[in-house]
Every structure is written in C-alpha cells, then in structure tokens.
Amino acid sequence: MTDLSGQTDATREGVVLVALGSPVAPTEEAIGDFLSEFLSDPRVVDLPRALWLPILNGPVLRRRPARVLGQYEGIWTEEGSPLRVHTRAQGEALARLLPGRDVRVAYQYGSPNVADVFLDLARSCDVVTVLPAYPHFAPATVGSIADRVRECAGLAAAEGHRPRIRAARSWPSLAGYVDWHAGRILEEVSREGVDLVVFSWHGVPLRKAHGAARYRAECHATASAVMERVEAQGCTVAWEETFQSKFGPGRWLAPATIDTMAALPGRGVRSVLVTNPGFLADCLETVYEMDVLNAGVFRQAGGVSFRRIAPPDAESAARFLAQVRGALTPASGRPAR
Template sequence: MARDGVLLVNLGTPAAPTAPAVRRYLAEFLSDPRVVELPRWLWLPLLHGVILRVRPARSARKYALIWTPEGSPLALHTACQTERLRAALPGTQVEYAMRYGEPGIAPALAKFSGCGNLGVLPLYPQYSRSTTESVRDCLPAGIRMVESFHDHPAYIAALAANVRRHWDARGRGAMLVMSFHGLPRRAVERGDPYEKQCRSTASLLASALELRASEWKVAFQSRFGAAEWLQPYTQATLVVLARGGLRRVDVMCPGFVSDCLETLEEIGIEARRSFYAAGGREFHLLNCLNEAPEWIDALVRIARDRPRDQA
C-alpha cells in the first residue's frame, strides 16, 4: 500500500557565508515576483545592476556572525525537524526543501514516487502571498498544501511552552515583544491576510500566557526598501521602550520556526544594540521553536490535520 508523504518547506539560506554564495541566493530570492512586485523591466536591472553588486558582501558579513561549524542555523534546524517528524510519523515519508537555495522543491518532490497522499507544509505559520503562494507556484497540480497554522492550538501551545521554558531558566521581564517579519503595507491593503494572522497568533499566545495588555506588544522587522511596511517597527519599538524606562525586555519571533539570520543577527545583535544604546539594561532573545519537543508534537498534529483530498 502506498504510504503518505509530508514535505516541509522553509524559505532557504545561502550555502556559505560568502559574497558569491549570498549573491546566488539573493539573485534567486529577489527575482521572485511574489517577493518583489515591481514591474520586471524596472526591478531586474536595479537588482542586477545595483543591489547584487552591493548587498551580498554586506549580508555575507552578517551571515558569518551566526554561521556554525556545521553550517547554516536555518538549514540545520530544518533538517533536524525533518528527522524528528519522520521518527514521530512511522509509515510516513518526510522530506524537506527550501524555496530558495538547496535542496530545491523539485528534487525533493521527486523523492516521493509512489506516495499515496502527499501534503506540503510550508514552515510559515502565517499566510502571505509573498511566501506561501510562492511555494504553491512550485507545486504540480493535485498536491495539497497547508496554507496556514497561525491559530492551530498545538502551534500556540508550543510557543507558550517555549516562553515558559525561558522564563523558568532566566526569569520573566515586564514586557514581551513579539516580532514578526514585516510586509509592505500595500500588500495588506490589497487583501493579504498576513498582518491579521500575525496579530491573531500574538493575541492567542498572550491569552495562553495569561498576559495583561500592558505586558506584550507586536512589532514587525526586516523592512526592505523605501516603501512603508507594517508597523510598529521592531527596533523603533525597542528604542521607545528603553527610553521610556524599561530596563529588561524579552523578545521572541513567533513567525520564525527556526533560528536564522533574521532572529540571531537582526534581533540578537542589531536590535539588542539599539535597546542598550537607548538605555535598556537587559535584553533577552528567546530561541525559536527549533527542535523543541512541543513543536515536533505540533508538526505531527498539523501534518495529520492537513487537507487530504486531491485537488
């Protein structure tokens, strides 16, 4: 009997913390019309003529700060999550792919020959056309995909357990900032539900942790370009909190299920520096879900709850 299959898909990572490797990765990532919606005739000359000449070296230096002897943190965590999910779902073939970089989605799909029911699970808890639909663009017709799990009880429970674990080990701050990846404001104005889903996740998590309204905030990071993105911006929020007298802040990134450049460098180094420069004294960055047992349990639940009828 043909067995079931689950393909986990994460965003991707350069193969190495070097300018050439980052250039290859950014060229693929920033060429996706789902990511940058400008007309191709305008965007591609700017991308190849300016951005890919300047940005790779700068980004490579940032990647070098968070790279491990074994490789990219995001790649390592995604591979480990795949192994743990495979062990938790005997009889189900579990593989992983990256939307940009390696391993690609097409070669990963080729491994599922003979699977009776293949489901794709993008590791993006909150749906956005720029991420989730970009994965769908790579899938053959008939393969079902989980669009979102932003409010799945097991995901919220895993986030709450992760926060409590940190508080048990390091104490609890007066403010928990939940930092999500940003999105251009115009995307939301055109109907993208991403912001609504981020705020839903945050509200559900705050309820699970029994937080008062004064004890948590939502903010958005990783702005790219000059256009307005979702606000408030994370670093600006942290500066305002520090200048207002807050001495300790706890920061988590619920939309990232694996630690990566955006969590370890952008928040763990840059945002931390901004908070301290504004007068803050204690900055705690919580780990992403990574291989937390509650997260693996959540993946099992989400995979089992996925749509199973073929389109």
C-alpha cells in the first residue's frame, strides 16, 4: 500500500479526524444529551446566552428528543448511528494510508470528544494534525473545532506539552474529491437519465456570525468544479444548488431544498438526482431528510424518480483526507483561526 504519510520515523504525529457526532443510542435520553451539547455551542446558535439557554433547556429539550426519536430509530443500524459507523471506518482506512501515525476519530459533540482526543495526542506527539470532516468552512463546524483546539493547546502547554499543530480549514476544490463526485454523477446519469441534478448543501443562517457568504461561495466552487468535470466527459445535464436542514428562527441560505422539491414537478422535472457533497458520511440529514422527507415531497408533488448519491465509501473518503493532510503547510504550532 502507498505510504502517504510524508513524515520521517523520528517524528511522532497524531492525526485526528473530527466529525460532528450523533446520539450514542436511539433513545430520548441520548438524543437529549446530544442536542444539549450541540445546541449549547455559541458557534451553532449565536443568540445571547441569557435568551437562548432558557429556551434550549426548557421547550427545546423537553419536546424535541421525543419529536425526532422516530427519525433516529428509522436510520439506526445494527452497528450504531450511520455517522459513527462510517466515520469509524474512515478513520480505520486513513490509518492504513498513514502507517506509523497515531490516527484517531473524534467528535465535536459526544464521545470520544475532540478536546479529550487532542489533549491525549498533544501529550505524546510532536505534531498533531486536525482534519475536520467538512470540505467547506463554516464557523459552526470548522470554526468550532478550531475553538476547541485552541483551548486545548493552551491546556497542553500548561502541562508542558507544545506539539506543532496543523489544521485543515476547507478543501472545496480538492482534485480527488471533485473527481469522485463527478464520476458518481456520470455513473448515475449514464445508468438512467435525469432531468436535473441538485446539489443540496447544509444551510446556515444569514447572520454575520455564520459566514454565509464564504460558505456559499465554497459550496458553489465545488458544484461548479464537479459539473465542469461531468461536462468535460461529454455529459450535459441541468443542475442547481439548494440548502437544507434549517433550524430555528431567522433567514437562512436559500433556496430551501424542501421548497425546491415541492416546486420541481411543476417546472416539468420528473426525475431528479440529488447529491450532498458537503456530507462525508450518511447521517440523519441524508438518510431521513433526503430519502424520506424530500423524496416524499417530490413524489407527492408529481415527481416520478428521486435518486440520491450516497457519500463516499470509507476508502475514498480516507484518500481525500490523506490528500488534505499532505497539502497542509508545515506545522505552525498554532491551530487555524
């Protein structure tokens, strides 16, 4: 197997793959614990703490776990939540590509937590490389991870541990990533033609703290690069971009995927191919929100064929991440800001 480590044996490097996380079980208690940690992050919900926390700890956590329990039960596998199953497999595949490196999987919310894993690596490694499982930068994802790394780097320094830190920020035009998605679209279109390809990205609020302009531009850069590859192979198909998973009040990036799906049949679109390149692993937002909710709305409105391209297999995702790691600049000793 090709060694993509790019390090000498004298350097002890820890590599941490960081994904969002998910409940540890499809129960109201586990869902509540996950939502409490997730929605308490000021990078995720930037409302004033005095306003938001009573709402979160009151009506939100009293009602939402029961409301979404059936959704989690519907996507759960024998091995656990799809996100954890796939992320664990990606970590194992990445370790095979980086022999001699201490490769770990961690989560922003839940266990093993990125703070604990980073501190453990900082105590034993000369270099710690942080690879967020997000191709596009958003303050609530990559920014939140950087916050944790910065805080934990300070704790490690107080103990006398000062590893050099490398952290990826985004990789919207990574060649292997773009090529993989272009290849999957070509496969699906050649197997059965479609009227429209829809890139559905996770939405973010339009408030300044969420960096919507940069995030949207990076998503569009990916979609444009993918479709350029598709068209270069002689395949011409209409495409557009939408945003999903709106939560809470206020304006978010638009158009909303769910609204678009309801409107497409009226525009003459009977067959749609959906792709979610912002997700490196299946999760509630893909398996339930896409395959159940959005597919149902599309068919109810008169659509005939709804197909979704699943996220990359573990080996492909690991290769993207190894390429991202290989492209990082020399360790700076500071986490990315």
